[in-house]
Amino acid sequence: MNLAPEALPGGPVSHAIARLARIHQLLAGRLLRELGLHPSQELLLMRLWESGPQRQSDLAAELGTDSAGTTRIVQRLEAAGHVRRRPDPTDRRATLVESTPAGDALRDGVERIWAQLEELTVGDMSPSEQEAALASLLRLEENVLATEKGARCGLPAARRGAPPVVRRG
Amino acid sequence: MNLAPEALPGGPVSHAIARLARIHQLLAGRLLRELGLHPSQELLLMRLWESGPQRQSDLAAELGTDSAGTTRIVQRLEAAGHVRRRPDPTDRRATLVESTPAGDALRDGVERIWAQLEELTVGDMSPSEQEAALASLLRLEENVLATEKGARCGLPAARRGAPPVVRRG
DNA sequence: GTTATTTTGCTGTCCAGGACAGGAAAGTTC
DNA sequence: GAACTTTCCTGTCCTGGACAGCAAAATAAC
Numbered sequence: 583m584n585l586a587p588e589a590l591p592g593g594p595v596s597h598a599i600a601r602l603a604r605i606h607q608l609l610a611g612r613l614l615r616e617l618g619l620h621p622s623q624e625l626l627l628m629r630l631w632e633s634g635p636q637r638q639s640d641l642a643a644e645l646g647t648d649s650a651g652t653t654r655i656v657q658r659l660e661a662a663g664h665v666r667r668r669p670d671p672t673d674r675r676a677t678l679v680e681s682t683p684a685g686d687a688l689r690d691g692v693e694r695i696w697a698q699l700e701e702l703t704v705g706d707m708s709p710s711e712q713e714a715a716l717a718s719l720l721r722l723e724e725n726v727l728a729t730e731k732g733a734r735c736g737l738p739a740a741r742r743g744a745p746p747v748v749r750r751g
Numbered sequence: 752m753n754l755a756p757e758a759l760p761g762g763p764v765s766h767a768i769a770r771l772a773r774i775h776q777l778l779a780g781r782l783l784r785e786l787g788l789h790p791s792q793e794l795l796l797m798r799l800w801e802s803g804p805q806r807q808s809d810l811a812a813e814l815g816t817d818s819a820g821t822t823r824i825v826q827r828l829e830a831a832g833h834v835r836r837r838p839d840p841t842d843r844r845a846t847l848v849e850s851t852p853a854g855d856a857l858r859d860g861v862e863r864i865w866a867q868l869e870e871l872t873v874g875d876m877s878p879s880e881q882e883a884a885l886a887s888l889l890r891l892e893e894n895v896l897a898t899e900k901g902a903r904c905g906l907p908a909a910r911r912g913a914p915p916v917v918r919r920g
Numbered sequence: 921g922t923t924a925t926t927t928t929g930c931t932g933t934c935c936a937g938g939a940c941a942g943g944a945a946a947g948t949t950c
Numbered sequence: 951g952a953a954c955t956t957t958c959c960t961g962t963c964c965t966g967g968a969c970a971g972c973a974a975a976a977t978a979a980c
Contacts, residue, residue, distance in 0.1 A: 595881060596868040598888035600779060603772030604794075605895045608815050610769060611938090620965060625773075639928060646777050649929055651967060657930095658965085675928040675975045699765040702898045703891055712764060715887035719767035722872055722884060726774045729871045780967090789936060808957060818958060820938060827936085844946045844957040 599722065606703075613695045617688055618662075622647075622655050624692060627664065627681060631689055635680035637670060664688065768891065778871075782864045786857055787831075791816070791824050793861060796833065796850060800858055804849035806839060833857065 611621050619627070622645060629644055630636060642652040656679055659665035664685035670676035704712050780790050788796070791814060798813055799805060811821040825848055828834035833854035839845035873881050 593885075594865060594869045595873045595885050595888065596775075596779075596865055598885055598892065599771065599775050599872065602768065602888055602892045602895065603776050604815065605892060606765075606768050607772050607776075609895055609898060610765075622966070637928085646773065647967065648969085650931080650969085651965095653930060654966080673928080673976070677929075696763060696765055700763045703768065703894050704764045706894065707890065711887075711890070714883060715891060716762075716764050716767055718880075718884035718887045719764065719771055721876065721880070723767065723771045723774065725872050725875065726771065726778055729778060791937070806957085816938065817940085819940085819960080820936095822959060823937075842947075842957080846958075 595722070609702075610695075610699060613699060614692075617691045617695070619688065619692070623659055623664075626652075626655055626659065626679075627685055627688065628692070630665070630679065630681040630685070635668075635678040637673075637676045637678060639676070641679060659685070764891070775872075779864075779868060782868060783861075786860045786864070788857065788861070791820075792828055792833075795821075795824055795828065795848075796854060796857065797861070799834070799848065799850045799854070804837075804847040806845045806847060808845070810848060828854070 607621065614621060614624050617624075625645060626641055629641060638652050638656060639649065641656070642649050645652060645655070647655075656665060656667065660667060662684075663682060665679055666682045667677045667679055670678050704715065707715065776790065783790060783793050786793075794814060795810055798810060807821050807825060808818060810825070811818050814821060814824070816824075825834060825836065829836060831853075832851060834848055835851045836846045836848055839847050873884065876884065
């Protein structure tokens with residue numbers, strides 16, 4: 583735990599991640615709006631396309647939100663006809679969420695958006711540069727994920743005695 | 752404009768960015784909550800600490816939000832006493848936003864959070880790995896930023912004839 | 921078998937924030 | 951002086967995060 587190893591000439595990596603995160607999500611969100619999808623809605627749909635019907639609790643875990651938030655995202659997608667719910671035959675508490683044909687119809691558009699984003703992001707980089715960037719990103723993701731999941735080790739368990747200072751604007 | 756160069760074995764870089772962005776912002780947001788700051792509030796404060804008093808329009812540009820959103824973020828920070836506004840002597844339309852002593856007092860905590868985040872994110876990486884990751888991140892940020900600013904060239908100018916499909920949950 | 925506990929999902933509430941429309945005031949251009 | 955632009959504000963609508971509370975179903979304990 584070397585808390586201040588040595589300063590990198592380009593600033594902390596976390597700052598670079600944060601800046602890239604913000605700008606990338608901004609851009610992705612704008613592109614996605616063409617399809618009438620909000621980022622969380624698109625993310626949920628992508629999980630369904632990748633892994634088939636999912637229980638809401640699993641979707642919630644993957645989205646990083648609680649069950650309440652997931653419920654509403656699913657409700658909106660359902661109202662739009664992109665998603666359908668059916669009871670889980672093995673557990674009558676649970677509901678399985680699956681993409682409808684109308685939802686599947688969005689897939690081409692979504693993939694086009696991602697291809698566009700990919701071109702804008704790494705279009706001018708050589709294959710080896712792209713691979714290096716990808717390797718770094720995966721490594722960073724792994725680390726953050728380990729913290730997020732395992733957690734409780736180095737983390738001060740945020741949200742304990744944290745007074746909400748800035749409220750009620 | 753080679754739109755589909757070759758598939759990388761680890762998936763598109765954009766997907767990796769999106770995943771890292773989401774998980775990193777989630778983690779950063781949780782840590783920040785200890786200080787009672789929301790991500791945008793903290794970002795705005797950091798800009799003030801870095802560059803001194805700023806006009807709201809400049810802050811809006813840096814945050815990527817419009818003037819309305821910036822107004823409210825500033826209002827909340829002002830209500831909490833972290834920020835003060837004073838008229839710009841050179842332009843009576845504009846207001847300069849600056850950090851108050853109470854706002855400055857948050858700086859140590861914020862930097863502690865970032866150091867913690869840095870340790871969790873790159874703590875197990877060698878200096879050369881960190882430098883490589885940073886270089887990749889800066890390169891990606893540069894590309895996305897170029898799209899975001901210059902824009903209008905390859906971008907279909909999102910939000911033109913984009914029907915909001917999923918609403919009114 | 922009955923009771924307690926946990927899991928799962930829903931609703932309500934509060935808040936932050938993104939986007940849009942509209943408007944007032946100050947500055948700029950003609 | 952008139953027209954236009956910039957800067958900021960307000961109001962409105964929507965999404966989403968977080969929390970509390972609740973009902974139904976499943977599981978564990980007795």
